[in-house]
Amino acid sequence: MNNSKRLLIQVLGVLCLLMVVNGCHGGKTTPPPPPPKATAPTATLSANPTQIEQGQSAQLQWSTTDATDVALDGNKVDPSGSQTVSPTQTTTYHLTAKGAGGTQEATAQITVAAKPTPTPTPAPTPPPVTDEQLFNQNIADVFFDYDKADLRPDGAAMLARAAQLIKQKGWRVQIEGNADERGSTEYNLALGERRADAAKQALLSAGVSADSLKTISYGKEKPQCTESNEECWQKNRRAHFTLLK
Amino acid sequence: MLRKTGLLFLFLLLLLPLTQAIAQDWIRTGTNRGAPIRLAVPDFKPSGSDPQNAPLLSVFNDTLWSDLDNAGIFDMVAKSFYPAAQPGQPSEMKLDAWGNAPVNAAMVAFGNLGVNAGKVDVQGWLFDAKNASFPQVLGKQYREDATPDKARLIAHRFADEIIFRLGGGIPGIAESQIYFVSLRSGTKEIWSMDYDGANQKQITKLGSVALSPRISPDGSRLAFSGLTHDSWQILMYSMDLGRTVAFPRYSGDNFSPAWSSDGTKIAFSSSMHSGLSEIFVADASGANARRLSTGKGDVSPVFNPKTNGQIAWVSGRTGLPQIYVMDADGSNVQKMTDQGYAVSPAWSPNGLLLAFSWVRNYGPGVLGGQDIYLMDIASRQIVQLTHDGGRNDFPSWSPDGRHIVFQSNRSGTEQIWSVLADGTHLQQLTRQGRNSQPNWSFK
Amino acid sequence: MAYVRANMFYEREQWKKPLLVSVGFHGALVLAILVLGYVLAPHGTSNWGATGEGSAIHADVVASIPLPHTEESPNIVANESKGVTQTVPQPKPVETEDGISIPGKVTKPKTIDKPQTQERVQPRPTPTPEQTAVAYGEGGPVSGPYGNFNTTSTKGGFSIQNADFGAQFGWYVQNVNRVVSNAWYQVEVDPRVTNAKRVYLLFDIDRNGRPSNVRFEQRSDIPSLDQSAMRALQRIDTFGPLPPGYRGDKVSVEFWFDYHR
Numbered sequence: 001m002n003n004s005k006r007l008l009i010q011v012l013g014v015l016c017l018l019m020v021v022n023g024c025h026g027g028k029t030t031p032p033p034p035p036p037k038a039t040a041p042t043a044t045l046s047a048n049p050t051q052i053e054q055g056q057s058a059q060l061q062w063s064t065t066d067a068t069d070v071a072l073d074g075n076k077v078d079p080s081g082s083q084t085v086s087p088t089q090t091t092t093y094h095l096t097a098k099g100a101g102g103t104q105e106a107t108a109q110i111t112v113a114a115k116p117t118p119t120p121t122p123a124p125t126p127p128p129v130t131d132e133q134l135f136n137q138n139i140a141d142v143f144f145d146y147d148k149a150d151l152r153p154d155g156a157a158m159l160a161r162a163a164q165l166i167k168q169k170g171w172r173v174q175i176e177g178n179a180d181e182r183g184s185t186e187y188n189l190a191l192g193e194r195r196a197d198a199a200k201q202a203l204l205s206a207g208v209s210a211d212s213l214k215t216i217s218y219g220k221e222k223p224q225c226t227e228s229n230e231e232c233w234q235k236n237r238r239a240h241f242t243l244l245k
Numbered sequence: 246m247l248r249k250t251g252l253l254f255l256f257l258l259l260l261l262p263l264t265q266a267i268a269q270d271w272i273r274t275g276t277n278r279g280a281p282i283r284l285a286v287p288d289f290k291p292s293g294s295d296p297q298n299a300p301l302l303s304v305f306n307d308t309l310w311s312d313l314d315n316a317g318i319f320d321m322v323a324k325s326f327y328p329a330a331q332p333g334q335p336s337e338m339k340l341d342a343w344g345n346a347p348v349n350a351a352m353v354a355f356g357n358l359g360v361n362a363g364k365v366d367v368q369g370w371l372f373d374a375k376n377a378s379f380p381q382v383l384g385k386q387y388r389e390d391a392t393p394d395k396a397r398l399i400a401h402r403f404a405d406e407i408i409f410r411l412g413g414g415i416p417g418i419a420e421s422q423i424y425f426v427s428l429r430s431g432t433k434e435i436w437s438m439d440y441d442g443a444n445q446k447q448i449t450k451l452g453s454v455a456l457s458p459r460i461s462p463d464g465s466r467l468a469f470s471g472l473t474h475d476s477w478q479i480l481m482y483s484m485d486l487g488r489t490v491a492f493p494r495y496s497g498d499n500f501s502p503a504w505s506s507d508g509t510k511i512a513f514s515s516s517m518h519s520g521l522s523e524i525f526v527a528d529a530s531g532a533n534a535r536r537l538s539t540g541k542g543d544v545s546p547v548f549n550p551k552t553n554g555q556i557a558w559v560s561g562r563t564g565l566p567q568i569y570v571m572d573a574d575g576s577n578v579q580k581m582t583d584q585g586y587a588v589s590p591a592w593s594p595n596g597l598l599l600a601f602s603w604v605r606n607y608g609p610g611v612l613g614g615q616d617i618y619l620m621d622i623a624s625r626q627i628v629q630l631t632h633d634g635g636r637n638d639f640p641s642w643s644p645d646g647r648h649i650v651f652q653s654n655r656s657g658t659e660q661i662w663s664v665l666a667d668g669t670h671l672q673q674l675t676r677q678g679r680n681s682q683p684n685w686s687f688k
Numbered sequence: 689m690a691y692v693r694a695n696m697f698y699e700r701e702q703w704k705k706p707l708l709v710s711v712g713f714h715g716a717l718v719l720a721i722l723v724l725g726y727v728l729a730p731h732g733t734s735n736w737g738a739t740g741e742g743s744a745i746h747a748d749v750v751a752s753i754p755l756p757h758t759e760e761s762p763n764i765v766a767n768e769s770k771g772v773t774q775t776v777p778q779p780k781p782v783e784t785e786d787g788i789s790i791p792g793k794v795t796k797p798k799t800i801d802k803p804q805t806q807e808r809v810q811p812r813p814t815p816t817p818e819q820t821a822v823a824y825g826e827g828g829p830v831s832g833p834y835g836n837f838n839t840t841s842t843k844g845g846f847s848i849q850n851a852d853f854g855a856q857f858g859w860y861v862q863n864v865n866r867v868v869s870n871a872w873y874q875v876e877v878d879p880r881v882t883n884a885k886r887v888y889l890l891f892d893i894d895r896n897g898r899p900s901n902v903r904f905e906q907r908s909d910i911p912s913l914d915q916s917a918m919r920a921l922q923r924i925d926t927f928g929p930l931p932p933g934y935r936g937d938k939v940s941v942e943f944w945f946d947y948h949r
Contacts, residue, residue: 184588190522190542197520379856413867414897414928
């Protein structure tokens with residue numbers, strides 16, 4: 001937005017300048033009375049910088065030769081000098097040098113970029129997927145065999161892919177290790193710890209940094225289901241991943 | 246030829262029970278198995294006619310009987326054998342009626358109870374039924390407020406006196422406490438109860454998950470594992486102040502605390518160092534935690550209460566969990582079990598036996614029972630304590646070394662049960678909700 | 689003659705085959721027994737635990753636990769550990785306070801403990817409920833059920849130096865009995881031992897019930913037996929405090945036993 005506005009202003013400025021230059025040209029086209037063989041004065045005017053933002057200042061510098069009357073926009077100035085100006089909008093400064101041999105003019109334009117006014121834009125459309133949804137879609141539970149904490153091949157593959165997404169998004173992930181209801185409470189906490197750690201190691205070796213990973217074990221304290229059959233037990237022998245804020 | 250073979254056969258037959266007997270020979274649980282003391286305990290007589298006597302007497306008599314019956318050293322003579330005349334004073338005691346058939350008691354405990362001006366007075370005696378000239382072994386007097394709870398307390402105290410005198414100087418456990426985990430309030434919290442299941446009350450109100458209660462040797466502080474907002478931590482509850490007190494927070498997950506019997510050290514399992522659970526020991530304040538074990542998945546440490554020079558714990562370093570023992574500085578690691586799934590070691594107060602929970606035949610699809618076993622540490626002999634199938638876990642020894650409390654699902658839900666260390670006197674202590682992980686107090 | 693010889697020759701031939709068959713069959717039988725023994729023996733699941741919930745009546749199938757049966761000693765009169773046979777343990781006539789030497793041994797000085805009762809002649813306590821009762825006046829100071837020590841392979845007794853102690857605090861002696869038998873692992877004894885010389889072990893029990901000064905008065909010459917007895921005493925932390933009615937600082941106990949497998 002800013003860029004196009006700026007461009008517009010610049011175009012307008014240039015057009016302005018052209019018009020001004022034309023006008024100046026117009027002024028310039030009136031042929032001065034032929035001087036009695038006196039040297040025509042020269043004048044140069046420059047601005048530094050040529051483009052400023054509203055509120056900023058720039059410096060005008062000029063120099064003239066063979067001139068007795070030098071005026072900058074109507075104000076008498078020295079034949080050579082500089083001045084700091086803070087135009088609030090794009091301005092063209094005129095230096096007029098009058099001498100025995102004639103009059104010479106010089107201009108310099110300072111473009112002032114207006115501060116971008118917040119235009120009332122329509123409300124931004126929500127991003128198609130939230131981070132959480134993206135997380136859950138891509139980082140599913142990994143499951144383990146009976147009393148084991150080794151990743152299965154499918155789990156390892158999923159984690160390798162997930163690692164890329166985690167790195168890209170800069171997410172912080174909590175890895176929760178769980179166990180089925182059959183083992184002893186305390187040992188299952190340690191087993192859950194090993195499972196969470198196995199998932200963590202897989203992510204670390206895929207390049208995720210250690211401080212974006214946190215492990216915790218829930219043992220058999222937070223089961224997904226409570227039936228006493230292999231299907232439910234397998235569901236509980238898992239490492240689960242959650243996105244940390 | 247035939248004769249020699251016959252003798253050989255006989256000899257071999259005799260060997261068979263010997264091997265089983267040898268295992269039992271090594272497990273001494275102080276329960277006088279085979280030679281218990283025959284004890285008669287007639288109901289105490291009311292002294293005076295206060296109407297409050299009757300209900301208090303009822304509580305007192307029931308409690309006294311059950312304390313002595315459960316002590317593990319007596320053979321209680323059934324009340325149906327007792328002579329009609331109820332003795333309330335030594336002058337009323339006729340020893341030959343008690344020492345001879347049909348009672349045949351070796352010892353008689355009797356006395357009287359009476360309420361007077363809001364106080365209950367109890368007098369109790371223990372008589373040697375075989376010694377007519379010097380019958381009195383002890384005589385005691387008690388006075389408390391006249392409430393059922395105090396009547397129960399007096400009964401506990403009197404029973405403990407008798408057990409102390411006749412049980413080789415080992416104090417009775419009637420006033421000991423059991424701490425356990427209960428889900429009945431909606432979340433897993435730590436509760437306490439008397440050793441016989443009475444007076445169950447909630448202690449912690451964590452509102453999350455509280456596990457593995459371990460009371461300190463002096464009974465003033467209760468250590469447990471609590472799930473805080475981001476990790477498991479060892480939390481310390483002050484029984485005196487009625488709230489949790491400061492204990493260091495360590496990184497990772499920290500659980501399964503255990504006290505040394507002198508109250509100076511706490512061992513626990515922590516993943517602070519490697520992300521995997523290892524055994525650490527810290528001061529009782531939680532400071533100066535040092536790592537002792539280097540296994541994968543080490544939990545449930547427990548000190549040898551006799552010497553505090555050794556720690557037993559569970560490690561999954563070779564696959565399925567097994568029981569290990571090491572010196573308290575981490576050296577001299579020995580593997581105690583080598584098959585099945587062995588967890589929850591508990592060291593007997595005399596330092597000679599390890600109780601643990603074992604699934605001897607373990608594997609997916611194998612419906613092996615999980616039972617409590619006892620191991621004599623010196624000889625490595627093992628005997629099985631529970632037999633009735635189901636899952637039995639978390640044994641904990643009583644301070645007299647004669648009883649074991651454990652969790653079992655034999656009744657359908659997880660409950661706390663107690664049993665004598667020789668396998669007799671199995672009793673259900675909890676009935677409400679789901680209850681697990683019992684811990685017997687040190688005294 | 690030839691006929692007879694032929695007969696004998698025939699008989700001898702006859703032996704070989706059936707003999708081999710017989711030997712083979714017996715060998716197989718023995719093998720089967722050994723295998724059976726091996727298969728059945730190591731399973732430790734035995735009669736240890738309760739096989740039902742605590743009911744009023746429970747039968748504990750005890751294999752062979754060598755615990756003492758103090759009350760149920762059947763033949764008290766014939767039992768050598770009873771004070772009835774005065775020759776074996778030194779009888780302590782209640783009248784004197786001096787120690788009585790054990791027959792055939794060097795007299796040992798006995799600790800004299802203060803007596804606490806004036807009565808000298810006391811009726812002997814009647815023993816266990818069986819019909820075998822020790823007659824009045826007979827028996828040593830800890831006769832009756834108190835001082836008797838019995839296991840499957842051991843019979844013995846306790847003697848307390850102070851005659852009156854046993855009479856007045858028989859229950860304490862019984863207690864000592866129980867604690868010692870519970871601490872004694874006779875499995876430690878060499879299984880080849882069948883008979884041993886009588887062993888006399890002395891120790892003191894202090895006010896708090898702690899044993900001390902454990903020493904052999906007479907050994908059995910079988911090291912494993914002596915050692916197992918000594919270890920039993922060493923295993924014991926306390927017998928329980930001495931009875932409050934007893935005024936002495938300690939009691940000295942003599943524990944003797946005969947080991948017969």
